[in-house]
Amino acid sequence: MEPLTEHRPVNGPLVYGFLRLAPTATARQAALTDALAEYCRSHELVLGGLFIERESGTCPRTAAFTGLLDALALPDAYAVVLPAASHLGPRPIAAERKRQIAGAAGARLLLMRGGKAARHRTMPSRERGSCPEPVQDAET
Numbered sequence: 001m002e003p004l005t006e007h008r009p010v011n012g013p014l015v016y017g018f019l020r021l022a023p024t025a026t027a028r029q030a031a032l033t034d035a036l037a038e039y040c041r042s043h044e045l046v047l048g049g050l051f052i053e054r055e056s057g058t059c060p061r062t063a064a065f066t067g068l069l070d071a072l073a074l075p076d077a078y079a080v081v082l083p084a085a086s087h088l089g090p091r092p093i094a095a096e097r098k099r100q101i102a103g104a105a106g107a108r109l110l111l112m113r114g115g116k117a118a119r120h121r122t123m124p125s126r127e128r129g130s131c132p133e134p135v136q137d138a139e140t
Helices: 024-042 063-072 091-104
Strands: 014-020 044-051 078-081 109-110
Touching: 014 024, 014 063, 024 044, 024 078, 044 063, 063 078, 063 091, 091 109
Parallel strands: 014 044, 014 078, 078 109
Antiparallel strands: none
């Protein structure tokens, strides 16, 4: 007899991470990379790659963002995962980037926390130092 589907390894949707960081933020990069990986694991998403922008200019088209759009054009790409909406940049840049992600690439935008556009939320508002607890669906 074959095992149930839940007992077989299945690949979740393919997503790509995007971070906008200061050039010297190596510890922050490591922490956010780990958080993105854990978010994807807990939501059964496959993290296909991580694009890191270290520029602080006012141009919405950087090498990292262009690479992200190229990855989203692949047939199995599902979404972009961000720690927060602020990683898309200042408001005018973020608005243009959201449009490009949704329009040109047809991908979803998943925010780990915060914002009205959050599709999934893993951590409720919490005080500093407390352990994050995943938000549970009614079925779990």
